[in-house]
Amino acid sequence: MEYTVQQLAKLSGVSGRTLRYYDEIGLLKPARLSSSGYRIYGQKEVDLLQQILFYRELEVSLEEITSIIHHPDFDLISALQQHVQKLQEKHARLEQIISTVQKTIENKEGGTLMTDEEKFEGFKKKLINENEKKYGKEVREQYGDEVVDDSNAKMMGLSEDDFKKMQEVEKEFLEELKKGYETGDPASPEAQKAVELHKKWLSFTWPQYSKEAHAGLGDMYVSDERFTAYYDQHIEGGTRFLRDAIYVYAGK
Amino acid sequence: MEYTVQQLAKLSGVSGRTLRYYDEIGLLKPARLSSSGYRIYGQKEVDLLQQILFYRELEVSLEEITSIIHHPDFDLISALQQHVQKLQEKHARLEQIISTVQKTIENKEGGTLMTDEEKFEGFKKKLINENEKKYGKEVREQYGDEVVDDSNAKMMGLSEDDFKKMQEVEKEFLEELKKGYETGDPASPEAQKAVELHKKWLSFTWPQYSKEAHAGLGDMYVSDERFTAYYDQHIEGGTRFLRDAIYVYAGK
DNA sequence: CATAAGGCTTAACGTAACGTGAAGGTCAAC
DNA sequence: GTTGACCTTCACGTTACGTTAAGCCTTATG
Numbered sequence: 001m002e003y004t005v006q007q008l009a010k011l012s013g014v015s016g017r018t019l020r021y022y023d024e025i026g027l028l029k030p031a032r033l034s035s036s037g038y039r040i041y042g043q044k045e046v047d048l049l050q051q052i053l054f055y056r057e058l059e060v061s062l063e064e065i066t067s068i069i070h071h072p073d074f075d076l077i078s079a080l081q082q083h084v085q086k087l088q089e090k091h092a093r094l095e096q097i098i099s100t101v102q103k104t105i106e107n108k109e110g111g112t113l114m115t116d117e118e119k120f121e122g123f124k125k126k127l128i129n130e131n132e133k134k135y136g137k138e139v140r141e142q143y144g145d146e147v148v149d150d151s152n153a154k155m156m157g158l159s160e161d162d163f164k165k166m167q168e169v170e171k172e173f174l175e176e177l178k179k180g181y182e183t184g185d186p187a188s189p190e191a192q193k194a195v196e197l198h199k200k201w202l203s204f205t206w207p208q209y210s211k212e213a214h215a216g217l218g219d220m221y222v223s224d225e226r227f228t229a230y231y232d233q234h235i236e237g238g239t240r241f242l243r244d245a246i247y248v249y250a251g252k
Numbered sequence: 253m254e255y256t257v258q259q260l261a262k263l264s265g266v267s268g269r270t271l272r273y274y275d276e277i278g279l280l281k282p283a284r285l286s287s288s289g290y291r292i293y294g295q296k297e298v299d300l301l302q303q304i305l306f307y308r309e310l311e312v313s314l315e316e317i318t319s320i321i322h323h324p325d326f327d328l329i330s331a332l333q334q335h336v337q338k339l340q341e342k343h344a345r346l347e348q349i350i351s352t353v354q355k356t357i358e359n360k361e362g363g364t365l366m367t368d369e370e371k372f373e374g375f376k377k378k379l380i381n382e383n384e385k386k387y388g389k390e391v392r393e394q395y396g397d398e399v400v401d402d403s404n405a406k407m408m409g410l411s412e413d414d415f416k417k418m419q420e421v422e423k424e425f426l427e428e429l430k431k432g433y434e435t436g437d438p439a440s441p442e443a444q445k446a447v448e449l450h451k452k453w454l455s456f457t458w459p460q461y462s463k464e465a466h467a468g469l470g471d472m473y474v475s476d477e478r479f480t481a482y483y484d485q486h487i488e489g490g491t492r493f494l495r496d497a498i499y500v501y502a503g504k
Numbered sequence: 505c506a507t508a509a510g511g512c513t514t515a516a517c518g519t520a521a522c523g524t525g526a527a528g529g530t531c532a533a534c
Numbered sequence: 535g536t537t538g539a540c541c542t543t544c545a546c547g548t549t550a551c552g553t554t555a556a557g558c559c560t561t562a563t564g
Contacts, residue, residue: 005511017552017553018552021550036558037513087346091347094339098339102336256541286541289529291541314520
């Protein structure tokens with residue numbers, strides 16, 4: 001059986017362009033040319049194309065396929081074994097990616113589809129989770145388990161009403177921090193008022209307040225990129241300024 | 253914090269070229285240019301880049317990322333859902349490919365390392381598995397479990413000697429089919445002899461023969477691409493011809 | 505026999521996401 | 535003042551083809 005480009009294309013499912021390309025790069029040349037220059041493929045070429053498509057399925061590059069096809073002494077097995085390993089890694093990675101995308105969707109959906117009540121619940125839990133994960137260890141080491149657990153318990157125990165109040169206080173605090181920052185002086189009345197608002201904000205979740213702990217928290221803010229990012233998002237350099245203001249407040 | 257190209261590159265792990273490219277396509281523009289034309293990135297750009305890299309991790313195209321980043325009203329969720337579907341298809345496909353590669357390795361290894369006995373065993377088991385997976389359901393529905401199970405049992409029970417005989421009969425059958433096909437007539441003596449050889453071949457594994465079942469098998473051959481590919485590989489259009497010949501033989 | 509439809513050819517540009525020089529300006533340090 | 539490390543803008547290379555474009559060949563039909 002002999003085939004022209006289009007016939008072989010239909011037979012094999014690849015495009016005519018692909019066959020011409022394979023000819024161009026020397027991967028699969030037609031058996032002969034017709035008198036008018038048409039490419040004519042024979043049985044051998046059909047079989048070869050099957051082989052090529054097989055390796056292509058395996059995501060082997062055409063360059064490698066050319067090697068495999070043209071050098072029968074090519075170490076096929078170890079090449080395939082390496083290949084299967086790469087595929088498995090890719091497979092695992094894809095799994096990871098899919099689950100991340102799904103989680104992202106869940107979160108985003110949560111933001112648009114959940115009731116305010118549910119949102120509130122989810123938010124609180126998430127906050128505690130994140131705090132636990134990122135700072136739990138550090139804080140536990142410095143202040144002991146009781147403080148952390150109490151803080152979490154208190155946060156979970158917050159009513160939605162209190163939570164809203166807490167958010168309002170935070171907003172007030174950020175505004176005052178900005179005013180203070182503009183004076184450039186951590187000891188300015190504005191900066192000190194900001195620190196007091198910060199203290200008020202903390203009392204929503206802190207079991208008991210101490211100036212030392214407050215100052216320590218300021219240090220953590222500065223040294224931890226997540227907090228730095230959070231406060232600097234509102235005021236560039238605000239984190240350091242807040243720490244300095246807390247130092248003044250705590251008389252440190 | 254302000255960064256030049258190279259500094260942000262080190263910070264984020266991408267190349268300088270990548271940052272210039274992102275500037276070029278409007279995905280991430282620097283906060284400003286220095287007096288000498290250097291790109292200067294600020295905190296906002298660092299955060300944005302983080303977002304971009306996050307979506308890139310999820311294999312979202314830069315074009316889509318641009319949409320997501322620049323249009324807050326972009327339908328993120330359905331975009332991500334479509335995306336996750338694509339990823340899952342890719343995932344399933346990869347699985348398929350991996351199993352194909354592994355089978356190939358097995359075969360190649362078998363070809364060089366296994367004894368003839370083992371080769372023979374593996375081949376039979378593999379055949380049964382594949383038949384079961386692809387046609388088991390169909391055949392079971394049509395002829396009942398007993399026929400299938402008996403057929404499998406019989407094939408497993410074949411001696412190496414019988415198996416070789418079976419292969420010889422198949423070869424004879426294919427040759428006769430070709431002769432019949434060349435006459436163009438399914439009722440020709442050659443074609444009918446081919447059908448008889450096919451019957452003989454079947455009896456190696458079929459518990460009992462019936463003309464109805466034989467004719468049904470002919471239909472399945474034609475409707476199932478795997479069989480079509482197998483028979484047409486030897487004789488183009490041979491599958492349909494075989495079915496027609498079986499019809500004649502069965503008086504259908 | 506002319507013409508139209510469809511298949512064939514080569515040539516050459518387009519794609520995605522950058523890598524890799526080349527040619528030349530800028531900046532901090534010695 | 536001169537290295538050397540950075541920065542800039544071109545601009546071509548990469549992979550495996552897709553997509554016109556211009557023009558020749560073959561076959562069917564009026």
